Amino acid sequence: MTETHIHGPHPSGGYILDELSVGMVAEKPVTVTEGRIEAFAEASDDFNPVHMDEAFASKTAYRGRIAHGLLSASFGSAVVGTILPGAGAIYLSQTLAFHRPVRIGDVVVARITVAAVDEVSARVTLRCEGYVGEDLIMDGEAIVRVPRRRRPARD
Template sequence: MEELVFADIKVGDTASFSKTITEGDVVTYAGLTGDFNPVHINAEYARESMFKERIAHGMLVSGLISAVLGTQLPGPNSIYLGQELSFKAPVKIGDTATATVTVAEKRDDKRILKLKTVVTNQDGVVVIDGTAVIKKVGL
């Protein structure tokens, strides 16, 4: 993966990453974090919930934003300073989620970027909306 030079990053620049959320992703995330909320792992329980079926952990899906930030824009040698998230709709097992980040503000003196972050599903529905603040420490 290639590192972007801070001076070359412009307001309006954008990058995306897509992933289909699998059963394995949900089970692995539950095991890694200890979040065994039954709406994520118990089909019978989930059928009785407002979602009517199992859904992915919101933080699992929001992790796709981190993937874009750490590998594409601004990419390697970036420090995650903060993230605001608003969960708008569930992501179900089998859904394809696409995280898109867009540079909204650039502060040259501190090498800090504010990025609009959004995750959509395969139907274009916004499932997560938010803002990230990143400090670029590399090039």
């Protein structure tokens, strides 16, 4: 097995199209907390009791509260917007499949891998995965538009 090089944010805040290549990877670990679930419920207006009410959730197939799937998916958005490609990347589409529930206290590692670079359209296809430990909890594919060049600095 080859070792994967994990990329950090570009010094400018974002990679431009010419700096991206297939196989580049970035990760971000995020702990799921009660506060994050509450804030996400407030922002999304999704107060499903499987996320908010332990008594209700304990009677479901999950046997307790689980985080919103899109909360976990948003951690991938954080990688795309702040690390790879970073500032200037614009989401065009995203597919998602959820495989396991995420609970309060879990650390989700959002992993983004450059799968394809389209020089003509300035679009990049990204493989998006989320892990809790070794368990794949979600995956999918995003297509983002990436700047071709950096804006000149203003005085």
